[in-house]
Amino acid sequence: MNSANRLTPYLFMAPAIVIMGIALIYPLGYMMYGSLLDWNPSQSIEEAEFVGLKNYITLWGDPNFHESLAVTLIFAFVGVSIELVLGVGLALLLDRNLRGMTLLRTMFILPMMIAPVVVGLMWRYMFHPTVGTFNRTLEALGLPTVDWLGQNALLSVIIADVWQWTPFIFILSLAALQSLPRSALEAARIDGATAWQQIIHIKLPLMMPVLIVTGLLRLIDAFKVLEVILVLTEGGPGLSTEILALRISRTATEFRELGVAAAMSNYLLILLMLLTAAMFTLSRIQEIRANRVRAAAEEDS
Amino acid sequence: MPEIHLSQLVKRYGKTEVLHGIELSMAENEFTVLVGPSGCGKSTTLRMIAGLESVSDGEIYFDGKPVSHLEPKDRDLAMVFQDYALYPHMNVARNMSFALRLEKRPKDEIDRKVREVAATLGLSDYLERKPGELSGGQRQRVAMGRALTRDASTFLFDEPLSNLDAKLRGQMRAELALMSQRVQKNMIYVTHDQIEAMTLADRIVVMHGGYIQQEGTPEELFKRPINRFVAGFLGTPPMNFLGANIEQRGDEAFVAGDGFALRLEGAQADAAKKHSAREVTVGVRPSDIDYAPDAPSDRALTLQPLVSEYIGAQSVLLCENKAGNVTVEVKSETPVALGEPLTFAVNPERIHLFDRQSEAAL
Structure with a gap:
């Protein structure tokens, strides 16, 4: 009776664990195992030859993989940095009671709600060298046109991503700003802080925890981006916009090397896990600090 | 140190008028207490003097000069808030020196000033702590300290003691009385607690419903209340x-x-x-x-x-x-x-x- 009672919670948890096992652990293990094989899509997994860490080692020395990784890192860090600056800047500007603010906010987050493929198509049209919106406008203004998806492909892709994801940072920053202690800002005004000094000395430091988490979330997302780039450039020209996710899918389908694709996925997974771990560590540190601080304050009072 | 004069001060939020032509003069270095029940307009009046609320009508004069168009920082004030309003990410020393650092005063002067004020408030051992690591009473002192480190000419207090427990409140009240004798500055103090008002004030201004009911020394108001409201508001148990x-x-x-x-x-x-x-x-x-x-x-x-x-x-x-x-x-x-x-x-x-x-x- 007693032991049955102790097991009851596990019984209730069992369905969730089974689903987790089927939907998460099994595919992950399958991929891990697959990355150790020389595996062609026409073979079943039993027929594939076991090659150990060969795929990982090959990738480690593969300049194309390096280039793809570099493109991914540049895309993610440059894109997210621009998004952070714009998003926070907009939030600082719009943190006031304007008429129609609710409507404005809703409009701001529209880009986030559009399907990535649609975003890709939209921007491909706008970036089109002759009939695209941008070049036609530049021409009309008598300015030289830009080879958007050619020489400046990576920049163009970053612009599209910034357009889609700045609102995300804007919304979270605005929420953080509006939850700042009003009286501390009033105290700063009385202490003689100009609007700019209030931002530098009070608002930004107090928003920092939210900004760090938001930034990390965006980075993790940016590492996995696929559809927009697939539609916009298909990774070209050359390898200039071939982000890792895209290279993985091409390795699996075009080059028919499932093992290598799996190994590449694992490298990406490790990178993302490092970022996630960083995020968790950070929030954990904040939590521990907050607890210690609270304990200290209670002890004193 | 300025002589502060409020002339027909009016505050409206939309169509609601909450202050109806406040007329009040505060002499140099006087400790004035604005007292009244919640919603009487005392805090609004103080915040208008501070420059945190706009003036709907009328004017505020410091030594005869209109100031209502000036930013808070240009009015030479220090203020203590009800919830202390400390900067949570700065330690005590940096909280207290924030205004001086913005003014780009020399570092050793800032240091000396902070230590001096911290010593008088018994905060010397806590300079490195963040506000979250302090008890309520200590935070209250830091808020006072932040106001004192500045050589502002006017000190504004917005219910500074109301978040403290009864014993601490009595103690801080006494310290405040001592401090006000020592610093000799204009003090304007808002409270709903008539005991604070009676004990601290050189002059009490009783407000109710957006009007000044009566002003005078605590004794005058206690002995010769001008109307039933003032009579019932001052004194415990009430009249x-x-x-x-x-x-x-x-x-x-x-x-x-x-x-x-x-x-x-x-x-x-x-x-x-x-x-x-x-x-x-x-x-x-x-x-x-x-x-x-x-x-x-x-x-x-x-x-x-x-x-x-x-x-x-x-x-x-x-x-x-x-x-x-x-x-x-x-x-x-x-x-x-x-x-x-x-x-x-x-x-x-x-x-x-x-x-x-x-x-x-x-």
């Missing part, structure tokens, strides 16, 4: 009010109500004679009523004590009478039996008379 009529009997004036007729003396008698037969409210403070079994009937109130609240040297008796409830403060050793009608004597010089309609003092 008793009984409905009555003025009656002239021969050469003498009486206030007579249900079950009592008190003979008036001195100025009250003179005032009453001009308003013969007027309906009035009689105000008597609990401390001006005493247990006196053989009091003459023209001074006597018959009261039935229901509850006795022992508070040490004094006891507060909650009594019933035909005209209403009456609170009496007596020495705690006074032998009173609860539930029996007893005779109490009213000090005739301390009777306050208010017009029943206008509630203004006669």
Whole structure:
């Protein structure tokens, strides 16, 4: 009776664990195992030859993989940095009671709600060298046109991503700003802080925890981006916009090397896990600090 | 140090007017307390002086110069907030030195100033701590310290003690009184606590419903309240009010109500004679009523004590009478039996008379 009672919670948890096992652990293990094989899509997994860490080692020395990784890192860090600056800047500007603010906010987050493929198509049209919106406008203004998806492909892709994801940072920053202690800002005004000094000395430091988490979330997302780039450039020209996710899918389908694709996925997974771990560590540190601080304050009072 | 003058100050939020033409002068280095119940406009007035709220109408003058268009930082003020408003990400020293650092004062001067103020407030051991690591009382001191490190000419306090527990509040009140003697600056202090107002103020301004009811020294307001509101607001336990009529009997004036007729003396008698037969409210403070079994009937109130609240040297008796409830403060050793009608004597010089309609003092 007693032991049955102790097991009851596990019984209730069992369905969730089974689903987790089927939907998460099994595919992950399958991929891990697959990355150790020389595996062609026409073979079943039993027929594939076991090659150990060969795929990982090959990738480690593969300049194309390096280039793809570099493109991914540049895309993610440059894109997210621009998004952070714009998003926070907009939030600082719009943190006031304007008429129609609710409507404005809703409009701001529209880009986030559009399907990535649609975003890709939209921007491909706008970036089109002759009939695209941008070049036609530049021409009309008598300015030289830009080879958007050619020489400046990576920049163009970053612009599209910034357009889609700045609102995300804007919304979270605005929420953080509006939850700042009003009286501390009033105290700063009385202490003689100009609007700019209030931002530098009070608002930004107090928003920092939210900004760090938001930034990390965006980075993790940016590492996995696929559809927009697939539609916009298909990774070209050359390898200039071939982000890792895209290279993985091409390795699996075009080059028919499932093992290598799996190994590449694992490298990406490790990178993302490092970022996630960083995020968790950070929030954990904040939590521990907050607890210690609270304990200290209670002890004193 | 400026002489501050509020001229016909009006504040509106949308169509709602919350301050209706405040007219007030505060002399140099005076400790002025704005006191009143919640929503009376005292905090709004203070925030308008600080520059945190815009002025809808009227003007604020510092030494004769209009300042209502100036930013808070250009008004040379320091302010202590109810919730302390410390900067949570800065330690105590940086909180206290924030204004000086913005002014780009030399580092050693800032350091000296912070240490000096921290020493007077007993904060020297806490300079490295963040506000979250301090107790309520310590945070309160840091908030004071932040105001003191600046050599501002005017100090504004917005209910600075109301978040502290009773004991700490008493202690900080005493420290504040000491500090105000030492620094000799303009102090404007907002509170809803009339004890704080009475103990700290050079001058009290009682506000109610967006109007100034009365201003003056604590003693003036306590002894000669201008209307029923002020009389009831200042003093604990609060003043008793009984409905009555003025009656002239021969050469003498009486206030007579249900079950009592008190003979008036001195100025009250003179005032009453001009308003013969007027309906009035009689105000008597609990401390001006005493247990006196053989009091003459023209001074006597018959009261039935229901509850006795022992508070040490004094006891507060909650009594019933035909005209209403009456609170009496007596020495705690006074032998009173609860539930029996007893005779109490009213000090005739301390009777306050208010017009029943206008509630203004006669």
